[in-house]
Amino acid sequence: MERQHYRLEVKSQQAQVIRILDSKSIQYELIDISVGGELRDEMRNKAGDPTAVPPQLFNEDQYCGNYEMFSDAVEADTVEQFLKLA
Template sequence: MGVKLYYTTVTASREVKSQQSEIIRFLEGKNIPFELIDISVGGAVREEMREKAGKPSAAPPQIFNGDEYCGDHSMFSDAVEANAVEQFLKIA
């Protein structure tokens, strides 16, 4: 198991770039090990992310613990505000 962040290196959206950077900075700052999975390498990876999330239109960033869906950026931000990131990431 472990925290996985599905993200993209190919996007024109400043919002997506900002959201991804925010999550990465937080995880690194808290020394939480995580794996980056770039969906821009192929459609199969994007479809895998969407299937695991249970959302056909899911867009990065999406966060998982192993294959268990944790949430998207909005849900992550809510967990940060509530000081409940460990529970959100299912590592507590």
């Protein structure tokens, strides 16, 4: 049951990120790390955190941050700076 709650939370966070990026007309590529451990390991390596969980945000190969950091940037209206676009 706890695993299902975790999955729902991740899906909810991902949907929130997508809504915000779409509302700001920011282009992005979704990478589904559930298809293989190799992609998950690559995400964690790039994030510099062996326990990182999605969603994690990157600008190309440059790590921007996790969902909480993104959420803070949304509240501060600094999403473009957070995503290293500005």
